Amino acid sequence: MEINSKQDRLKKTIDFLKFKNLINSQKELASKIDINANSLSQAVSGNTRYLTDNLFxxxxxxxxxxxxxxxxxxxxxxxxxxxxxxxxxxxxxNSLDSFSPDDILDYIIVNKEKFRLEPKVDAVVALFSNFEQQRVLQQAYNKAAEVNNLIEELKKKNGL
Structure with missing residues (x-):
């Protein structure tokens, strides 16, 4: 069955999930996919700002x-x-091979609390945090070096 409107597909999806007893309400769906209930309501109303492929x-x-x-x-x-x-x-x-890396990352983001309970995930998060801290420190060091260079240039200009 082909349904062209994203809004119609979203409404049918909600009805289908209710029929399958996977959700009881639109609000429950919003909670399960970790989005604001008002955002989902806007999407159901047809607001294209909220009715995105990312939502689906x-x-x-x-x-x-x-x-x-x-x-x-x-x-x-x-x-x-x-x-x-x-x-x-x-x-x-059975396999992640059929999923794109974006889909896998989306899944991890949506289920982040479950993943945080895994020791391996905590280790990877700590590793990325360290990389991010190093990057921020390098940026700060580069800015400090720029400021030092500017100060030296100003001293030379002013004969200090």
Whole structure:
């Protein structure tokens, strides 16, 4: 079934998730995909600022029973036929190979609290934090060197 309007697809998605007893309300969906309930309400109302592909990706990441191509383009069926055929539980996957790095990162962002409980993730976060701190320190050092150079130039100009 092809549904061209993003707004219609979002409404149908919410109804489908309710029918499958995966959510009880629009507010619950917003909570599960870690967005503000008002933002989701704006999207349902058709506000294109909120009705984005990123919103559909967040929904898909949380509810992989849905068909991502249908969510994004309205092509195919709403339900992920691969999961239906394999009789997998929603949110269960066998391989990450079928997902783009962006989709994987989106999933991690949406589920960040779960990932923070993993010691390996904490180690990676600490590593990136150290890299970020080093980058900030290098930028500060470069600025300080620039200021020193300017001071030296001013001293030379003023004969000091």
């Amino acid at each position: 990706k967040k929904i898909y990441i949380k509810f992989q029973i849905l068909n991502l191509e249908w969510l994004l383009k309205g092509v195919g069926e709403i339900e992920n036929q691969k999961l239906t055929q394999q009789s997998l539980e929603p949110n269960t996957i």
